Amino acid sequence: MLDAVATRRSPAPTSPLGLSIAPMVLSSAVTDTLRNLIFAGELQPGERLIEAQLAERFGTSRGPIRDAFADLTNVGLLTSVERRGTFVVRLTPDDIDELYTLRSALEGLAVERAAPQIGPDDIDRLSVQLDRLDQAQRIGDTVAVGEADMAFHRTVVSLARHRRLLEGWERLGDQTRLLMQELSVVEPWIQAGDHRVILDALRRGDGVAARTALTDHLAGARRSMIARFS
Amino acid sequence: MLDAVATRRSPAPTSPLGLSIAPMVLSSAVTDTLRNLIFAGELQPGERLIEAQLAERFGTSRGPIRDAFADLTNVGLLTSVERRGTFVVRLTPDDIDELYTLRSALEGLAVERAAPQIGPDDIDRLSVQLDRLDQAQRIGDTVAVGEADMAFHRTVVSLARHRRLLEGWERLGDQTRLLMQELSVVEPWIQAGDHRVILDALRRGDGVAARTALTDHLAGARRSMIARFS
DNA sequence: ATTTTGTTAACTGTTAACAATTCCGAGGAG
DNA sequence: CTCCTCGGAATTGTTAACAGTTAACAAAAT
Known part of the structure; x- marks a missing residue:
């Protein structure tokens, strides 16, 4: 479903067997994946991110993508303008x-x-x-x-x-x-x-x-x- | 639609006639309204906020409510636990x-x-x-x-x-x-x-x-x- | 050539229905 | 009496479709 799911924020609860039981919440998985894509330079500063596009790429609907956008915007990696799209931040x-x-x-x-x-x-x-x-x-x-x-x-x-x-x-x-x-x-x-x-x-x-x-x-x-x- | 819409973050652009032309984004209106309800003490610390309930109260769907929850969580007024609900923060x-x-x-x-x-x-x-x-x-x-x-x-x-x-x-x-x-x-x-x-x-x-x-x-x-x- | 005006395509904001999980109480076993 | 299990109700997570807005482009007018 996701290329690489890196759970970063939620330290996965594990069962006695060591298996990760926590039912994954897509939003946070998408958030982490996007963050890594940005750090890896695959998503370049200034680039526009399109909800539907990423939704298809990750095999989810647009909901979790929107949530991830909100998270990363609050962190300062993305900026989003109402009804106009969200972009990777370009630092000055x-x-x-x-x-x-x-x-x-x-x-x-x-x-x-x-x-x-x-x-x-x-x-x-x-x-x-x-x-x-x-x-x-x-x-x-x-x-x-x-x-x-x-x-x-x-x-x-x-x-x-x-x-x-x-x-x-x-x-x-x-x-x-x-x-x-x-x-x-x-x-x-x-x-x-x-x-x-x-x-x-x-x-x-x-x-x-x-x-x-x-x-x-x-x-x-x-x-x-x-x-x-x- | 909303009891009281207080736009705080986005300083509403106005037409020459003084009419607010900017198409309102519900999410931010809900965010501001909720914030004010918290400051006014109508939503008490520790209280659980239920998406569907507020959606009905404000006459919107759950989407904008979720967005507002995310915003206020990032600000530190709400805390939300995955699949478990979001609550007004109680400070120690x-x-x-x-x-x-x-x-x-x-x-x-x-x-x-x-x-x-x-x-x-x-x-x-x-x-x-x-x-x-x-x-x-x-x-x-x-x-x-x-x-x-x-x-x-x-x-x-x-x-x-x-x-x-x-x-x-x-x-x-x-x-x-x-x-x-x-x-x-x-x-x-x-x-x-x-x-x-x-x-x-x-x-x-x-x-x-x-x-x-x-x-x-x-x-x-x-x-x-x-x-x-x- | 340059600006203006329709027109169309793409995208975001919103909604409503569906799926999965958690909560809570009733009932039974120890 | 306490603990556990097992539904059913309530609630969150997710999906898919709809509506309004923005952006881009072509045709018309200056």
């Missing part, structure tokens, strides 16, 4: 500025909250993710780099134990991935070191240091992104 | 903490960005809104107080000229109004003065002062809210 330099200044504020708050209550297992998790990032960078796999980078940042934010903060950040995270796809950026080498500094500060439980390391890192990324904007 | 003390810490971060960023580029007309607008707030407080009109308070804060954020910041804040603003309704709070008297301090700092273009005044104000409101939580 102003958008980049907005993205990174906001991420800076949110992630800054996050690390300061996370630092005092962080545990050794959390540190390990972050460390593993950084290794994965290095690995991906060495190979030169753009998609994997994007994924790993965002995974690290997302984990940091999640450690603040602040639901709304995480939800708000996730929107920006998705848009950042769209940006990376749009610029087809292999993350600049600078960042490899930046991340370690953040992690070290967190390991010491030094929230203030972690914050400045993080905001510096994001300011650098922001400049670098705006610079390579064609 | 933890939620209050989240709301105010996040608002603090966002509005802090906002004033610092707004301060350097603020004009006399902006100051006037804010001043008028504060007068309105005082007025409402003197009369003791809870709903008007909530509206005026949120209007002031919203204007401050909008002056930062940062689309994503404003969008993110608006979700929190809506949830704050829900909170006020839930606690049926006439804003504590402290705040009257607090707001003036913020405005004065902005008038001087002093972003840092405005930030501390604002975050102090929000910290106070947070404590006061948690305190009166029954």
Whole structure:
């Protein structure tokens, strides 16, 4: 029915046998599939998405497609104009500025909250993710780099134990991935070191240091992104 | 068709004759109506909303209702569980903490960005809104107080000229109004003065002062809210 | 050549019917 | 008395068809 069904939002309940029992809701499956198509660049910025077309492609009716459009519009990956259609967002330099200044504020708050209550297992998790990032960078796999980078940042934010903060950040995270796809950026080498500094500060439980390391890192990324904007 | 159609998101285009020409989209009308019903306390926290019921009440089919549910869920006024229904959010003390810490971060960023580029007309607008707030407080009109308070804060954020910041804040603003309704709070008297301090700092273009005044104000409101939580 | 006006095709918003799941109480077994 | 099972009712998820709007194009007028 669907090319590839990636359940992301709803962590599938499983039966004792490990089988996924949860009756799938098409809308969310479509949402995830579309998101991945966007991140993979198959749906390009500016492109118009037509309900009936996608409905046929996925073998569903237009209802679930509409729901997915609504979701992705709220996340900021699509924009929709009443009675005129919905399109993949095309980011401008102003958008980049907005993205990174906001991420800076949110992630800054996050690390300061996370630092005092962080545990050794959390540190390990972050460390593993950084290794994965290095690995991906060495190979030169753009998609994997994007994924790993965002995974690290997302984990940091999640450690603040602040639901709304995480939800708000996730929107920006998705848009950042769209940006990376749009610029087809292999993350600049600078960042490899930046991340370690953040992690070290967190390991010491030094929230203030972690914050400045993080905001510096994001300011650098922001400049670098705006610079390579064609 | 609809009891009261309040278009909030889409500022209705009007013809030279003053007639609203824009063909109304039911979904957004329903969204606004539901939001107002929630703020007015007619739909109480925890209450379950049933698609068919509301569809009949508004004289529409279930489609637009579903769309409205999706919107309000994304805003944080409703929560919906797959195949199980959607409910008016019931806020807990933890939620209050989240709301105010996040608002603090966002509005802090906002004033610092707004301060350097603020004009006399902006100051006037804010001043008028504060007068309105005082007025409402003197009369003791809870709903008007909530509206005026949120209007002031919203204007401050909008002056930062940062689309994503404003969008993110608006979700929190809506949830704050829900909170006020839930606690049926006439804003504590402290705040009257607090707001003036913020405005004065902005008038001087002093972003840092405005930030501390604002975050102090929000910290106070947070404590006061948690305190009166029954 | 350029603008204007019909005209048509495509698409979104909406509706109503169908399918599948959940909820809730009655009845029976332990 | 408690727990479990088994319908039936209620409710959400999905589908397919209809209606109004927008966009694109060709013909006519300036």
